[in-house]
Amino acid sequence: MTRASGEGQRGRLSRRDFMGTAAAAMAAVTFVPRHVLGGPGNTPPSEKLNIAGVGIGGMGQNNVRACESENIVALCDVDWAYSADVFKRYPKARAWKDYRKMLDEQTDIDAVIVATPDHTHAVVAMAAMQRGKHVYVQKPLTRSVHEARMLTEAARKYKVATQMGNQGHSSEEIRMLCEWIWDGAIGNVHEVHCWTNRPVWPQGIDRPKDTPPVPDTLDWDLWVGPSPMRPYHPAYLPFNWRAWIDFGAGALGDMGCHVMDAAFWALKLKYPVSVEASHSYEVHQMWTRFENKETYPSAEIVHYQFPAREGMVPVKLHWYDGGLLPERPADLEPGRRLPESGSIFVGDKGKILCGTYSENARIIPEAKMRAYTRPAKSIPRIEDGPGGHEQDWVRACKGGPAASANFGYSGPFTETVVMGNLAVLNPGKKLEWDGENMKVTNDEEANAYVRPAFRDGWSL
Incomplete structure (x- = not known):
């Protein structure tokens, strides 16, 4: 742990001064938390974190930039040409290609931002947490159910501050939407439709031959x-890479952690009891079906079933991507279009329509929205806007409240999202799911994706 500049250079106290100070301290009744004083594993709010970034060429550079109020001490990427501009922006940061060497050799790191492709999220984050580092991991938290469970348990074991990079979870809009639903604005919610315009990259293709x-x-x-x-x-x-089953989690993994977030939080969801899917498939010449085993399909629909929980009725959640959309609600006025990505919450007293990050949430039709009296705010707010989600994590690293999308929340959420891909890879089957034991109970072959095998030399 690196101390703030100047610490350790204060003048020594005389014995008289020391005794007077000690007596005053004994007389005080205010307990000073350890995180305020500092010490191993605790950074006082007045000190700056020493942050490392792993996978900095894409979204990672934005995450690092949002933490520039701290010390950026290390940058790691497997492609230094792709990340060249980021290295130039932080000339004092040590440059690395192998995160394992970085974590072993650079001992001044307090916290690590992980924004590598999905298939390496888990191994990088686990290595950091095992060394007592706080971690911020881009969404989806992991590519598989098992990896998400392991990171959730590791965060609890190592007592580090964590956050998944689904920035909408720190927004005003998602909190407002939760409060409306908990207020009974549309009654008991029994169905949710979520969709995205992704993928915007090639899917449903075979492995290149050259x-x-x-x-x-x-x-x-x-x-x-x-x-x-x-x-x-x-x-x-x-x-x-998002398209490829070995590396990414497809459109569902990419956008599900944004679009499904409000439903997961507001409806207090955890593990589904079943999931099933259908998807498009590609054809070769003469209309021969192409059995693609390399990438996710170009469009898909996934149906989740959740049980009753915490006083809420059972709920069905439907996912659509690749340009597929739910049926247009009859309550939606003529001329109003569905957003390119968004959600519809269906209750027994009405519907709510919103965009990708819960923005523009409205009860439909608009007449019902105007008649609704909004409840008082009950969920603590986070400083919104660019960088707010990362700064929420920084405060948690310094002993503040747990970050809004810490792994205790985002781990089970990610399990549910990527569980949908298990159904996509087994289309036409209704997979019954034992969430606590991470197991499909009615189709043993489908369990292969729950915990994909690691290449020799790699493990959690």
């Missing part, structure tokens, strides 16, 4: 990480 050379600046072995090795190809990186 094998171009690996760029000199890229460590391909580290990029592949725990997934099965394959030849390098620009079809995978720097962006389109």
Whole structure:
């Protein structure tokens, strides 16, 4: 732990001064929390965190920039050409390619931002937490159910501050929507429809056949990480990896942690009891079906069933992507369009329509919205706007309240999101799910995706 500048340079107290100070301290009745004093694993609010970024070329550079109020001491990426501008922005930060060497050799790191592709989220975050580092991990928290459970349990074990990078969870809008639903604005919610316009990258495709050379600046072995090795190809990186089953979580993993967030929070969801899916498929010439086993499909629908919980009725949640949409609500006035990504909450007394991050939430039709008396705010607010989600985590690292999307919340949430991909990979089947034991109970073959095998040399 690195101390604030100047600490350790104060003058020594005389014995008289010390005794007087000690007596005053004994007479005081105010308890000073350990996190205020500092010490191992605790950074006082007055000190700056020493933060490392792993996977900084894409969204990671925005996460790092949102934490510039702290000390950016280390930057790690497997492709230094792709990340060159970020390294230039922080010339004092040590540069690394292998996060394992960084964590072993650079001992001044307090907290780590993880924004690598989905398939390496878990191994990087786990390595950091095992060393007592706080972690911020981009969404989806992990690619698989098992990885999400392991990170949730590790955060609890190592007592570190955590946050998943679904920034809408820190917004005013999602809190307002939760308060409306808990106020009974539309009665008992028994159904939710969530959708996105993603993917905006190629899906439903086969593995490329050509094998171009690996760029000199890229460590391909580290990029592949725990997934099965394959030849390098620009079809995978720097962006389109989301499509590939070995590397990403598809449109559902990418946007589900945004669009489904309000439903998961407001309806107090945890594990579904069943999930089923259907999807589009590609064809070759002569209308021969292409059995794709490399990428997620170009469009899909997933149906989750949740049981009654905490006084709330059972609920069905439906997911649509690839341009598919739910049926237009009859309550929606002519001329109003569904957003490109959003949700519809269906209650026994009405409906709420909102956008991707719960923005523009309205009871429909508008006449019902105007007649509704909004409840008083009951959920603590977080400083909103750019960087607010990251700063929520920074405060937690310094001993403040747990971050809004800490792993205690975002771990089970991610399990539910990526559980949908298990159904997508087994279309036409209704998979019965034992969430506590992470097991499909009626189809043993479907359990393979719950805990995908790691390549030799990699583990949690």
